[in-house]
Amino acid sequence: MGPNGSGKSTLSNVIMGHPKYKITKGKIFFKGEDITELSPDQRAKKGIFLAFQYPLSIPGVRIFNFLKNMLSSIRGEEIPVSEFKKLLKEKMKLLDIKQSFIKRYLNDGFSGGEKKRNEILQMALFEPKLALLDETDSGLDVTALKTVCEGINKIINNDMSVIIITHYKRMLEYVRPQFVHVIMDGKIVKSGNEELVEKIDSQGYDWLKVSSEEILTTV
Amino acid sequence: MNTILTENIGIDNYKYNFRDSEENYVYKAKKGLSKEIVEEISVKLKKEPKWMTEFRLKALDIFYSKPMPNWGNTELLNQINFDDIHYYVKSTEKQGRDWNEVPEEIKKTFDRLGIPEAERKFLAGVTAQYESDVVYHSIREDLEKIGVIFTDMDTGLREYEDIVRKYFGTVIPPTDNKFAALNSAVWSGGSFVYVPKGVHVEIPLQAYFRINTENMGQFERTLIIAEPGSYVHYIEGCTAPTYSSDSLHSAVVELIAMEGAKIRYTTIQNWSNNVYNLVTKRAYAYKNATVEWVDGNLGSKLTMKYPAVYLLGEGARGEILSIAMASTNQHQDAGAKIIHAAPNTSSIITSKSISKNNGRSSYRGLIKVLPGATNCKSHVVCDALLLNTNSRSDTYPTMQVEEQKDVIVEHEATVSKVGEEQLFYLMSRGLSESEAKSMIVNGFVEPFTKELPMEYAVELNKLIQLEMEGAVG
Numbered sequence: 001m002g003p004n005g006s007g008k009s010t011l012s013n014v015i016m017g018h019p020k021y022k023i024t025k026g027k028i029f030f031k032g033e034d035i036t037e038l039s040p041d042q043r044a045k046k047g048i049f050l051a052f053q054y055p056l057s058i059p060g061v062r063i064f065n066f067l068k069n070m071l072s073s074i075r076g077e078e079i080p081v082s083e084f085k086k087l088l089k090e091k092m093k094l095l096d097i098k099q100s101f102i103k104r105y106l107n108d109g110f111s112g113g114e115k116k117r118n119e120i121l122q123m124a125l126f127e128p129k130l131a132l133l134d135e136t137d138s139g140l141d142v143t144a145l146k147t148v149c150e151g152i153n154k155i156i157n158n159d160m161s162v163i164i165i166t167h168y169k170r171m172l173e174y175v176r177p178q179f180v181h182v183i184m185d186g187k188i189v190k191s192g193n194e195e196l197v198e199k200i201d202s203q204g205y206d207w208l209k210v211s212s213e214e215i216l217t218t219v
Numbered sequence: 220m221n222t223i224l225t226e227n228i229g230i231d232n233y234k235y236n237f238r239d240s241e242e243n244y245v246y247k248a249k250k251g252l253s254k255e256i257v258e259e260i261s262v263k264l265k266k267e268p269k270w271m272t273e274f275r276l277k278a279l280d281i282f283y284s285k286p287m288p289n290w291g292n293t294e295l296l297n298q299i300n301f302d303d304i305h306y307y308v309k310s311t312e313k314q315g316r317d318w319n320e321v322p323e324e325i326k327k328t329f330d331r332l333g334i335p336e337a338e339r340k341f342l343a344g345v346t347a348q349y350e351s352d353v354v355y356h357s358i359r360e361d362l363e364k365i366g367v368i369f370t371d372m373d374t375g376l377r378e379y380e381d382i383v384r385k386y387f388g389t390v391i392p393p394t395d396n397k398f399a400a401l402n403s404a405v406w407s408g409g410s411f412v413y414v415p416k417g418v419h420v421e422i423p424l425q426a427y428f429r430i431n432t433e434n435m436g437q438f439e440r441t442l443i444i445a446e447p448g449s450y451v452h453y454i455e456g457c458t459a460p461t462y463s464s465d466s467l468h469s470a471v472v473e474l475i476a477m478e479g480a481k482i483r484y485t486t487i488q489n490w491s492n493n494v495y496n497l498v499t500k501r502a503y504a505y506k507n508a509t510v511e512w513v514d515g516n517l518g519s520k521l522t523m524k525y526p527a528v529y530l531l532g533e534g535a536r537g538e539i540l541s542i543a544m545a546s547t548n549q550h551q552d553a554g555a556k557i558i559h560a561a562p563n564t565s566s567i568i569t570s571k572s573i574s575k576n577n578g579r580s581s582y583r584g585l586i587k588v589l590p591g592a593t594n595c596k597s598h599v600v601c602d603a604l605l606l607n608t609n610s611r612s613d614t615y616p617t618m619q620v621e622e623q624k625d626v627i628v629e630h631e632a633t634v635s636k637v638g639e640e641q642l643f644y645l646m647s648r649g650l651s652e653s654e655a656k657s658m659i660v661n662g663f664v665e666p667f668t669k670e671l672p673m674e675y676a677v678e679l680n681k682l683i684q685l686e687m688e689g690a691v692g
C-alpha cells in the first residue's frame with residue numbers, strides 16, 4: 001500500500017522489466033536467479049505475471065487468440081486447440097465470464113471493471129509463480145470484486161507468491177495478506193500484518209509521513 | 220521513448236527467395252520494346268486476330284507518346300529502363316489440363332509457395348500464371364455447366380472473341396495512362412471471366428500469379444464481365460522470388476458489373492522488393508450493381524495502384540478495402556478512386572497502411588461526384604500505423620463534389636505508432652518483441668483479413684509475422 005505516486009506501479013513495472021525504467025542501482029533476483037537483464041517475455045517465462053493497473057487495448061486482436069498465444073509462449077509449445085478450449089472454459093467459469101467475451105478484441109472498448117477481470121483471466125491461465133496485482137480492485141463493482149477475489153483465491157497455491165497493490169482494505173478482506181508493506185517516496189517505510197491495513201484504512205498515511213520525515217532528520 | 224523500436228533494424232528475410240532453373244523456358248523474347256517485338260508476340264507467337272494486333276500497335280504508339288506520370292514517386296519511376304526488360308516469356312509449350320500434366324518443376328514451386336491443402340482442392344478451377352503465360356488451366360465442370368467462362372485471357376480471345384472484342388479496353392483504354400498503354404501493347408496472360416445472367420458462382424475463382432525471370436515484365440490482363448443479377452468472387456494471390464535487378468509488373472484489370480450484379484475482386488500481392496508494381500484496376504458498376512475491391516499490397520520496390528469504381532447507374536455501390544505494407548526501401552503508393560456518376564450511389568473506402576523501418580506508404584484517393592449525382596454517400600477512412608520513427612506515411616485525398624443536393628462525403632484519417640506500452644503489455648505475457656509486433660499489426664489489419672477466405676487470412680498473417688521477424692530482435 002502507499003499514497004498516489006509513491007512508486008507502487010513503478011516497482012511492479014521494474015520487476016516485470018518495463019523498458020522505460022532504467023535500473024541505476026541494485027539487482028533483481030527471482031528464485032535465486034539474477035533477472036535484472038532479462039526482457040519482459042523472458043521474465044514472464046520464469047513465471048512472473050503483472051496484472052496491469054491500466055491494461056492496454058490491442059484493437060483487432062481477439063481475446064481467444066491472444067490467450068492461446070500467451071499460453072503457448074509461456075509453455076514453450078503450441079497448445080492444442082481442444083485442450084485450450086477446455087482450459088479456457090474452466091477459467092472463465094471460475095471468474096464468471098460470459099462466452100461472448102472471448103470473441104471481443106483485447107481490452108478494446110472494455111469498461112474499467114471488464115479490463116480488470118480480463119487481467120485475472122490471463123493470470124488464471126498463466127499460472128504464475130509470482131503475481132503482481134496492481135490495483136486489480138479499482139474499477140470493480142462490489143459483486144465483481146467478490147467474484148474476482150474468490151477466483152484469485154482459487155488460483156493461488158502454495159507454490160506461488162502474490163503482491164497485491166491496493167488502496168483499500170476491501171480486497172484484502174477476501175484475499176488475506178501475510179505481510180503488509182507501505183511504500184512512500186519509493187521506499188518501504190513500514191511493514192506489518194493485517195492490522196496495518198486497518199490503521200491505514202482509518203487514518204491514512206499522514207502518521208507515516210511524519211515518521212519517515214523523522215527518520216530522515218535523525219539520519 | 221522509442222528506443223525499443225529503433226534499435227532493431229535488420230535485414231529483411233524474404234520467404235520465397237528461390238527460383239527455378241531457367242533452362243526450362245520454351246521461349247523468351249529478346250530484351251526491349253519495339254514494333255517488331257509486339258508484332259512477334261501478337262502475330263507469330265499468339266496468332267491473334269488482326270484487330271488485336273492493331274490494338275497492340277496503336278497502344279505502343281500511345282505508350283511512346285505519353286510522358287511518365289509527374290506525380291507519385293517520380294524518382295523511382297524514372298529509374299525504369301524499358302529497354303532492359305523481356306516483354307514475353309513462355310515457360311511451357313502446352314497448357315496443362317489436369318494436375319498430372321503440370322510440369323514437376325512448377326509443382327515444386329507451388330509446394331514451396333506453401334499453397335495449403337485446402338486450396339489445392341480448388342486447383343481444378345485454378346488459372347495459375349507462371350511466367351508470362353498460363354501453364355495450368357482447368358475449369359471445374361460445374362462452372363462449365365452453369366455457363367461460366369473462367370479461362371486465361373489468351374484462350375478467352377481465341378475461343379470467345381466476340382465477347383472479348385466487345386469489352387476489351389473499354390473500361391481502361393490504352394490512352395488512360397502510360398502503363399495501361401504498355402500493358403495494352405504487350406499483354407500476356409491474365410484471366411477472362413464471364414458470368415451469365417443471374418448466375419451466382421458459389422466458389423471463389425482463384426488464380427495464382429508468379430514472376431520468375433530476371434528483368435522480365437509481367438503484363439497480365441484481366442477482364443471480368445458479370446451479367447445482370449450475377450455474382451462472382453475472383454481471387455488472385457502473388458508471390459515473387461527475389462532478384463538482383465528490377466522487374467516490372469504492370470497489369471490491367473477491367474471489371475464490368477451489369478445491373479444488379481456483384482463482383483468482388485480480392486488480391487494479395489507480395490512482390491520481392493525489386494519489383495515495380497504499377498497496376499491499373501477499374502470497374503464499371505451499372506444500376507444497383509456492387510463492386511468490391513479487396514486489395515492487399517506487400518513488398519515491391521514501388522507500388523502504384525488505385526483501384527477504381529465508376530458508379531454509372533442509379534443505386535450502384537462501390538467498396539474498396541485495402542492494406543499496404545511498406546518495409547525497408549519500399550514505397551507503397553496505393554489508394555482508391557470512386558466516381559459517383561449517378562444518383563443514389565454509395566461508396567466506402569477503407570485504407571490501412573503499415574510502414575516499417577524507412578518504408579513509406581501513401582494513400583492517394585479521389586472521390587468525385589458528378590453533376591446530377593444526387594443523394595450520394597461516400598465514406599473514406601485511412602488508418603496508418605508506423606512501426607519506427609523513420610517510417611513515413613502520407614495521405615493525398617482529393618474530393619471533387621460537383622453536386623450539392625443530398626451529397627455526403629466524409630473523410631477520416633488516423634496515424635498511430637506501435638506504442639512501447641502495448642509492446643510491454645504483450646511481452647509481459649511471454650510474447651517476444653517480434654511476436655508482439657506481429658500481433659499488433661495483425662490486429663490492425665484485421666478489418667481486412669476478416670474479409671478474406673480462411674486460407675488467405677492465415678497466409679497474410681504469416682507474411683506479416685515474417686516481415687516482423689525481418690527486424691532481427
Ligand SMILES: Nc1ncnc2c1ncn2[C@@H]1O[C@H](COP(=O)(O)OP(=O)(O)OP(=O)(O)O)[C@@H](O)[C@H]1O
Nearest residue numbers: 002003004005006007008009010011020053135167
Ligand atoms: N515515465 C515517467 N517519467 C517520470 N516520472 C514518472 C514516470 N512514470 C512514473 N513517474 C512518477 O513516479 C512516481 C511513482 O509513480 P507510480 O505510478 O509508481 O505511483 P503509484 O504508487 O503506482 O501511484 P498510484 O497509487 O496513483 O497508482 C510518480 O510521481 C510518477 O509521476
Ligand SMILES: [Mg+2]
Nearest residue numbers: 008009010053
Ligand atoms: Mg499505480
